[in-house]
Amino acid sequence: MKAPLKVICSFVFLLLSALLFSSFDKGGSKTIKIVFPYKQAGLTERQAAAHLLSRFTYGAKSGDVDRVLKMGLEKWFQQQLDGNIKNESLDKMLDQYEDINLTNSEVENKYPRQAKVVRMAIRDGFVNKDSVGKGDQKAYRKQLQDYMAANGLKPEGELLRQFINQKILRAAYTNNQLHELLTDFWFNHFNVSLTKNQCASFVPAFERDVIRPNVTGKFQNLLMATAKSPAMLVFLDNFTSTGEQGATTSIEDMQMGEKLKPVALKRLKQLQNKKKAGGLNENYAREVMELHTLGVDGGYTQNDVTQAARVLTGWTLAPMGTDGYGAAMEKVIEKVGEANLQKRGFVRNGDFLFVPTRHDNGEKTVLGKKFAAGGGYEEGVELLSMLAHHQSTAKFISKKLATRFVNDHPAQKLVDKMANTFNSSDGDIKQVMIAMVSSPEFWTSDALREKTKSPFELAMSAVRSLDAEITQPYQLFSWINKMGQKMYYYQAPTGFPDRGQYWINTGSLLNRMNFGLALASQRIPGIKINLSSLNNNHEPESAEAALLTYGKLIMPERNLEETVKRLKPMLNDPELVSKVEKAAAKAPIAQPEVQMKEESGDMMMAGLNKERPRRNANAVQLANGNNTMLAQVVGVIIGSPEFQRK
Amino acid sequence: MTSRRGFLKAGGLALFGIGLGGVPGFLMDAVAGTKPLGLFKRRKIMVCIFQRGAMDGLMAVTPFTDQYLKAARPTLFMSAAKGSAVKPLIDLDGRFGLHPSMAGFESVFRDKRMAIVHGIGSPNTTRSHFDAQDYMESGTPFKKGTETGWLNRAVGLLGHDAATPFQGVSLTSSLPRSFYGDNPAVAISNLQDFNIQMRGNIKGANLAAKSFEDLYDQTSSGLLKETGKESFDAIKMLQKTDTKNYKPANNAIYPNTSLGNSLKQIAQLIKMDVGMEVAFAESGGWDTHFNQGTDTGIFARNVNDLSESIIAFWTDMGTLQDDVTVMTMTEFGRTVKQNGTGGTDHGRASCNFILGNAVKGGLVHGTINPLAIENLEDGRDLAVTTDFRSVFSEVADRHLGISNDKVLFPDWNGNKIGVMS
16 A cells, blocks of 8 residues: 555654754764652662662562662663563563554454454354254354354454463563553553454554554654554544534535545445434544543643534544454445545544545634544644643653552652653653653652552562463463453543552452562463572571572562561471471472453353362462462462552 | 451451460361351342343243244244153243253242342343443443443442452353452352361461551551451351361252352351352353254253252242342343254343242243244344333342442433332
8 A cells, every 4th residue: 555645754754853863962862861759768879779679670680780880870771661682482482472563453353352253153154044053052152163264264362361371571672671661651641442343353453553562652643643543532432423414524525526436425325324323423532532631730621622523524444354343344445445534634644534525514613723624534633732731740640650560659750751742852751751760759658568569560579579380371361360450441531540559459458469479489370480590499497597598589688687687486387387398298289270261252151151260189289489478478478568559 | 347356356257376386276176167157247149140141031931822933933842732752842921931950949939039130131232242231230331431330330339348358259251241340249159168278288377467467467558458358267167167167057068160159159058157248150052043952952950050050049938038038130031032053043032030038939020922923122122111220229129228229330210110019
């Protein structure tokens, strides 16, 4: 497909302005001097490095503190912001997931939803429509499976599993940790959810193409990319939003004086009438202001929401896949011709399509700014740009970043500083991050260890600190879900609340403790650790020594005095230790924690029908030097309150 | 908070704390399996069941005298008349018939303990499962960004402190949208999992539990300390009863289904007096586009599970029935006309069931007009004549004493319809 001239032009413009900017920037951006004021806060360089690692990685690995010191704190942070360190071993691991790089169209073709498979199988005469849901369900399912296999189709659950696995592996192993954290942050900020079936299959590409490349760039680019993405268009319903009858471009206008072929005209009419229910849908317009840019107190009214929704009518999905969304529209485009459509104000940009016959052509006013009648696609771009540059947005985004990276209730002074940087740098996320870490507020005792790890962060920091080898990432997903964070399944567009108060409750806390015990005692299948080699194969001489050594390895630069004091008496009870050892000898080997449920229409129901693992009668000794008492100590450290903090 | 802590200590339940060096007390057999300990004064409990997938209300409770319905559903229409090959509907009032697989509901309906609301649904006309469930659970049918769920707000409006971590309980693996929010609510898929676990190694688990309790007790983080304490209290509470070998009262038999197991565990929590006031469970498989069947088939199996599970729960409650109200809900109903594959597609209104001793029972509430095309929403669907919020708010009000509708259902100012007496 030819890239529209407009895109090329704007690219050239961006390139030019980037060149101009850097040539006038004295010394270039590389030498911007950053200084982290940790000494003023009374921290040693080691402590500061540990704090940096705890906030901008998924947990320090052993030796990380020394590596950061060697490189220099500021330099390390800049390198993380640049985020282009090579990841050869990770890339190799990701190679096993062949479908994580599919485009939306390819996904539509390869992973049709169950209902569509049934329709296709009926259409192709593979399944008799009268037999659906009747009689032998097993045989029926087998029939469908055979049909899918014969046509190279796979169940959507497989795609989602690969997608979830890649996220876990990246978080555990990427060298560009901060980019990974920011990907998580921005995904959550622009949350879309796998619970909404209609958009689930677009979510992998959303993270990969919309979020990931933009996490340290200009906020405006991120906003624009999300607004035009199929996942967001469907999740917040904007793809259905249509101008009122009479307000949209008529077919007569579409003719533009030329005579279109009757068949093309007919197709155009179909396009216009496609969504008979249609009408204005305000969902996206509301949330883009409330959740993505201005914030709930950002100073907009219901009328602004309605007007903005009118501005964004006609923003929808381009056809994708042979039997996928908008296959009918593809025919329209074929018949009418791409050039003809462009001339008439259609804009096609990857999976995005602007349809002028569904766009409200009238005049609108949003937040006091007038959008003259007939603005077409461009007025939507203008609106989003205005929102991205609004004062309220600068504050809202700054506060959210500070809440994620500094503490749950960031100081106003810090937020103001970041917002100023946001304003003066055209919403440059990288600059805002630098402003944040260069502020004294980042280093005070109000920030140190004050954040609570999310379940995902807890699991990742545990596997990272133990240098675990992950062969079945999905096992971790199940645990993370149990601990209260079903990743990618948060239903509300708000995303997970990023507060310790939300993560810590009775049920989830117990599961955190159980996770520590299960991980350290090697009872999570597909997660291998070697506690002995972690300590260079030195066996600790006593339980107390184990506690100290491994405490330091797992939680560098933390004060372990209290932990040791509390645990020592118990660990030194020889009788107890031998009892535990004896009991453990009878323990079963690792079994899958959660039986994976095959694809089901009821996403919320998944995981309800767990099978309890059977007990293995054979006594099994734990492998290579992971003695039980040591595993117990490490498990307790991971489940301890200190390890829940970052 | 203080009152509970005080009670726990005074009641000798802090055995745990003196177990140092030996086996912690909380697992001691001596106290397990005995009668409920009555930690909390039992309050009223509202049990909500979400039927995900959209139940065909017109087949669950059929206006069987309606000739339009009969014409629209050539193979799905069921009648109350005896003598045909298909089992007849249970005639409730000469106009509505209960699906024969829900025979369990008949006696509670006749006893006026069960009410049915027909024509219930959301003012938002979306026919997307996701959107409709989302709106029903947030309780704000025109606003996606609402952070909290209506059940979580209900917990916040109970008017007394959360003395227990179990004030709101969802028998699901993760917290449902209905429970999103800052008030206490836990998701538990299996009561037996609520413990410190090291499979096959009870001694190790005990030691770990002791270690954890001590560590959480000393941490400088208030949040972790407080929640840690609650967690161990909760374990102790649950350990008081033998959850594994639970025997329902009055020979109640729960179906061995996901819903049956959920309701069984809700019953256990109620009897244990853990302070639960709002409970939530789910039932799936209602999206019957293909061959939904009549007296047998998918739909019949589903309503059978629904009614048998609820009736088992009700029977099990026995003398506690006054404390409990059960309410079902589903995101929308299904098309009046059957589709080309022996099923029904996404529609608008459905019906729901409310069971309790203070229910204005024995009636089919709400308004259903003859299903002539001009009476249908968009010319195809059973019209929504009762906003779900008017029913939910009334049940919450009359059963739990929650009268602040402005908070429970912001942006709503409709009227209640008198489903509670």
